[in-house]
Amino acid sequence: MGLLHDLLFDYTLRTVALGSATLGAVSGTLGVFAVLRREALLGDAISHAALPGIVLAFMFTGSKSSLVLVGGAFVAGWIGMALMRTVTRNTRIPPDAALGIVLSVFFGFGLMLLTFVQRRPDAAQAGLETFLFGQAATLVQGDVLVIGVLGFASLATMSILWKEFKVLSFDTDFGASVGIPMRRVELILTTVLVLAIVTGLQTVGVVLMAAMVVAPAAAARQWTDRLGSMVWLAALFGGLAGVTGAVLSSTTTGLPTGPTIVLSASVIVGVSLAFAPRRGLVWERIRARHRRSAIRRDTVLADLYALYCQHDDIDRGHPLPVIEAMSEAKEGAFNTLLALESDGLARLLPDGVWALTPDGRVSAEQRLAGYQPGNTP
Amino acid sequence: MAIVGPNGAGKSTLIKAVLGLVDSAAGQVLVHGRPYEEQRREVAYVPQRETVDWDFPTSVLDVVMMGRYGDLGWFRRPGAREKHLAMEALAKVEMEALADRQISQLSGGQQQRVFLARALVQDARVYLMDEPFQGVDATTERAIVQVLQELRATGNTVVAVHHALQTVPEYFDEVMILNVRHIAFGPVDEVFTDENLRTAYGGRVSFLRSVSEPSTGTGAGE
Secondary structure, eight states: OOHHHHHHHHHHHHHHHHHHHHHHHHHHHHHHHHHTTTTTHHHHHHHHHHHHHHHHHHHHOOOHHHHHHHHHHHHHHHHHHHHHHHHHSSSSSSSSHHHHHHHHHHHHHHHHHHHHHSSSSSTTTTTTTTTHHHGGGGHHHHHHHHHHHHHHHHHHHHHHHHHHHHHHHHHHHHHHHTOOOOOHHHHHHHHHHHHHHHHHHHHHHHHHHHHHHHHHHHHHHHHHHHHHHHHHHHHHHHHHHHHHHHHHHHHHHTTTHHHHHHHHHHHHHHHHHHSSTTTTTTHHHHHHHHHHHHHHHHHHHHHHHHHHHHTOOOOOOOOHHHHHEEEEOOTTHHHHHHHHHHHHHHEEEETTTTTEEHHHHHHHHHHHOOOOOTOOO | OOEETTTSHHHHHHHHHHTTTSSSSSOOEEEEEEEEEGGGGGEEEEOGGSSSTTSSBBBBBHHHHHGHHHHOOSSOOOOHHHHHHHHHHHHHTTTGGGTTBBBGGOOHHHHHHHHHHHHTTOOSSSSESSSSSTTTOOHHHHHHHHHHHHHHHHHEEEEEEEOOOOGGGHSSEEEEEEEEEEEEEEHHHOOOHHHHHHHOOOTHHHHHHHHOOOHHHTTTTT
């Protein structure tokens, strides 16, 4: 109850939670398109490329207001993104290499500028380095307003251009062939992606921001087969990771926000990978096991039936070793017999031998009726 | 009309150049006598099905409705009318029962029919298809051929990149033989000759063709 009370009434905590939730939801939403277009790492390059923009914006204006810094980040991130596209389109350098080049060059330049600024004698620059790993505790109401307005603009653009973004992500060439200007749509999509990314930098930091783009979308994909619900889920997951991480880090001293948010997101991804129905690993295992035991059941039933046919006596039992020798899955034969027994298809006779029940015989005959040698039953 | 030629001959590139997806080095594209840019509505495109990610989170119906996006224009979302048209197109390729399927659950042939339905829903007059018969089962091949014949019967033009030479005379009226440069173009019984094919494919093609089509395959061009 204490935490809930603080979330609602404590100014700092409320601000931090609200800001982180919003940026998590926005970057998660737009991340869906980045992930589906196989450009998940674009977010990484954009966020790293934003660093020099932040420092330059500060150097030129001397201001640390979030609007100024986010503006600088946006310009630098956008230039980095445009540069990547230009390089990929006009040279033989593949996209991943272009991405690597832009990321490291811009980030290196940004670090250099940051070191240079920090050597200056005045204290005005203090706090710029929080952009590396993020510090949610520094969020004030004005920052949250900026995050909210920019986030709303990104999401509004997405919902207006929904079908254009969808066809861009699924089949760009086809979109162009029906007359949609795909290059312009792509430019708009990456621009709002840049916008979503730069608004998260103060909280999550340039180094880890990419995770907020990729993780919620990757987790959401596990739970649904519809683009619409994938977007809603990604927003939910992103928001949840944002709040959890930000609240944990601001209530614990010395815990940086970015890594905490990213870890929260990773937990969501981990759970989704394991437990999502149909796509989850756990269900996959369970299904595989079901299939295996169903096949084993049928073969053991068929074996018992073959023994019965040889002797034409339903009350004659057969010892376990015989059935094991016939069965392809030797170790499983006993358990399979027990399963058949509990279904009333096989029975254990007093002297420890196994036989079909009348029901078992009918079931085996039905199964074998559809069987032709060479076909699977 | 079929476009045939060996791998790397530029068949897909030709279609993409017509659609403006790759820049053409020279020349202009006319559709029914007017520039392609003005006639975009008249042209529908069926890409190779391997070009998209079939694990994309969407349904069969959604993909087919993408064929209406061009006519809808900016901002407008597909509604009941688009859904109705999409279902009609799906019925033509015998896929209406699978409308709500997630597209990753489709077989290769079903994927191809979804792409065909997406083009049909555009209600165009020229259909450009990139290997519509590539890797599909006999059911799908029959369904596609039936749709193509209907399109022809109602006065539309179908241009398809095609690989199985032995079915060219059966499926198509005209053929373009291509190997980097244009080798021959015209009615199948005039230009689909061993000589032209040998120019395009090298020596072994007459063997390939005469095995599968002994009656009409040999000597058609002499």
